[in-house]
Amino acid sequence: MIPTILVVGCGNIGRRHIEALAAAGRPMRVIGIEPGEAARVQAASLIAPFAEGSTVLSGLDGLPEVADLAIIATSAAHRRSAFEALLARCAPKAVIFEKVLFTTRADLDAVGQLLAERAIPAFVNCGRRGFPAYDRLRDQLARRRGLSMEVTGAGWNLGSNAIHFIDLAEHVLSDRAVSLDETGLDPKPEPARIAGCVDLFGTLRGKLAGGGTIAITQDRAPGAPVSITFFGDGESWRVEEGARRLIHR
Numbered sequence: 001m002i003p004t005i006l007v008v009g010c011g012n013i014g015r016r017h018i019e020a021l022a023a024a025g026r027p028m029r030v031i032g033i034e035p036g037e038a039a040r041v042q043a044a045s046l047i048a049p050f051a052e053g054s055t056v057l058s059g060l061d062g063l064p065e066v067a068d069l070a071i072i073a074t075s076a077a078h079r080r081s082a083f084e085a086l087l088a089r090c091a092p093k094a095v096i097f098e099k100v101l102f103t104t105r106a107d108l109d110a111v112g113q114l115l116a117e118r119a120i121p122a123f124v125n126c127g128r129r130g131f132p133a134y135d136r137l138r139d140q141l142a143r144r145r146g147l148s149m150e151v152t153g154a155g156w157n158l159g160s161n162a163i164h165f166i167d168l169a170e171h172v173l174s175d176r177a178v179s180l181d182e183t184g185l186d187p188k189p190e191p192a193r194i195a196g197c198v199d200l201f202g203t204l205r206g207k208l209a210g211g212g213t214i215a216i217t218q219d220r221a222p223g224a225p226v227s228i229t230f231f232g233d234g235e236s237w238r239v240e241e242g243a244r245r246l247i248h249r
Helices: 012-023 037-047 076-087 105-117 132-140 158-173
Strands: 004-008 029-033 055-057 069-072 095-097 122-124 148-152 177-181 202-208 213-218 227-232 235-240 245-248
Touching: 004 012, 004 076, 012 029, 012 037, 029 037, 037 055, 069 076, 076 095, 076 105, 132 158, 132 235, 148 158, 158 177, 158 202, 158 213, 158 227
Parallel strands: 004 029, 004 069, 029 055, 069 095, 095 122, 148 213
Antiparallel strands: 148 227, 177 202, 202 213, 227 235, 235 245
8 A cells, every 4th residue: 555645735845855765766545735825836847747546735635644744834923823733634643743843831841742632643844854965974973972063154043943864963963952042142133034032143052961062053154164073082074065065174
């Protein structure tokens, strides 16, 4: 039996998930849920090549009772209500949530409780775990302890994307972030591209369980590309993603 995948929210991010599912190269039924007509039309063209039964719905009527995976790609403000409405119609075997997860701690706690009560495994989409180059670096650093990570650059939306680098530090260094310190952030945020959200500048710092640290900086001045440096014991590994380059010193 081929798997059934639900994509709840087929805007820009949801369509990227659909494209990624197509790149998997395996049979599957993909059902999108998107109330916006323009986004629904765009998603329909991407879903058309999938297996029979694949479609884009304007609402939750017509969903199967069970799905193998649900991808919740709505905006953060509507994510809890979208997930709760989905659970009232369908039982997903697993869920992938887009980041930033929610806009309130109450939403985070409520959804966490629902997942626990129904024993549904859930994941947050932090895509750098899927980059083979980072896996190779992880293997290279596997026997080292107490390493740190520093991220610098401009124009990459620290407010919504810092989670990617916190997760990357945990993945590459096989460590766990135990605290974060926002005192190095600029107290004057700016409106983000998404209505009702802000972007942050300055440095977000953290500590890792193994003794290392993380420092994630977004500069206000434009132009500086993002670089990620892992360092410790007199060595460093600088990753320049845009240039597809790793510099070891």
